[in-house]
Amino acid sequence: MAPDSPVLLGLLAALAVLAPVVTAVVWDRGDRWRRSAVRAGAATLCLVTLVSTVLVAANRQAETYPSWADLFGTAGAGEAVPADPRSAGDRSPGNFTTVDVAGTASGVSLPMLVYLPAAYDADPATRFPVVEAFDGFPGSPRSWVRGLGVATYLDSEISAGRMAPTVVLFPPQTTDPALDTECTDLTDGPRMETFLTVDVPAAARAHLRVRNDRAGWGLIGYSAGGYCATNLLLRHPDRFLAGASLSGYADPGIRVGDGSEHTTNDDRWRLRHLPQPPVALYLACARTDVPATRDTSALAGLAHAPIDLTTTFLAVGGHNMQTWRALEPSAFDWLSSWLAAPSVRQ
Structure with missing residues (x-):
């Protein structure tokens, strides 16, 4: 149990x-x-x-502690995750697999959950666009599967033609469920920014048929993961074209260790003081989620060309799974509209 x-x-x-x-x-x-x-x-x-x-x-x-080993800290860093975390009655056209990410650059090595669209097996010569999906804190990649029903939404949007067949990566954002990294390189902790922006893409390109170009890579996240998506997009526009934040915020809210939580890892500071990159940014939240609305409005007010900005506000809702489920399909559709299509040439 x-x-x-x-x-x-x-x-x-x-x-x-x-x-x-x-x-x-x-x-x-x-x-x-x-x-x-x-x-x-x-x-x-x-x-x-x-x-x-x-x-x-x-x-x-x-899904912070899916096993007793996770709860008591006895799980190994490379412990396997289920190949398909859905129940037997919840299977749909897309499939899940796992990829082991070797932390060549970051020093962090962890398994990663991956969604493969039905077309992945049907078109063996095709390379697909990629989205990295980030969860909140506390949370885990499996929160997307059970809490947000991501496979059902992806299958539905792809089948309806509103979204191109896309590989979605669900990488871990921390080495310890109790440690909040906010997808940053902690001075006295794991280098998760490097893991997510260097090691994860390298593993995906080595083990999966995905596009190699920036035009085929996007980011999405909710809550803390929304901050991750926005921040990593602004920090690495050479690697990612578009990012979608659902109820995200503007700064990490933790001590990174080098003071960057007040400067380059604060997206308001970055938008005020550094050149804005040519990326597409989607910011969404419920208006009744006051902190998210405050930070979303602040970022929207600071962003300008060459950033292409889209905002969505729900009239009601909170900082919860119900709100993110409501925002999820349109956010993935928006990402797909920006990312390059599946191709046999990439």
Whole structure:
């Protein structure tokens, strides 16, 4: 029974409901000292079962700790991820595979989940455009699969012709589920920016039939991943043509270690003080998500040519999976409209 298991969640929820009933039954049992001990134990049971239920529910939503090894820090850096994380009843035309990313440049080596469109096997001579997809924190690449149903959306948009067949990479953004890197090269931690912008593309080009040119590469992310998509796009316009941020923000909100969280890793500072690159940027959020709306509006107000900017605001919604599911199809369609098409020449 994994820490994100629905069985575990159901068991804890049942205990959380039962605990107050038990507390009411035993509250006045026993003499003075025994009654005090029983009351303290019953109150503790109520608190523990409630908190445990909330934590498991949050973990199930974010996929932060999919195994006990991840939770207790005993999982190896190169531990395999499921070849297809969907349930047997949730399979669709596109397929999942995994690619081991050797951290030649970053020193970080991790397995990466990859979505392959149905056309990938049907057209063995074709090279496909690529999107790197980033999750929030806490979270994991599998949040895209279960929380956001990404395969269903991709299959639907591709089948409808609104999106070209595209390879989507879901690389890890940290070496430790408890460590928030914000896709940066931490001075005293993993060099995740280098991993995501050098090692991941190198692994994809070595093991997959993907386009080699900048015109065929894009980025997308939600929440912290939205910041990653925007920041890496602005920092590496030679590698990526377009990026889409869903409820992202303008700065990493962590200490990088070199002060860059206040300068070159702050996208507002970058847009004010550095030349703006020729990229396409999509910024979207719900207006009722105040922090995301504030930062999205600030970035939109600072961006200008040669950046090609598109913004989308939902009237209602929060900083949650429901909002990102609503924004997801149009964001992928927008990315596909910018990226070069599948080709036998790349």
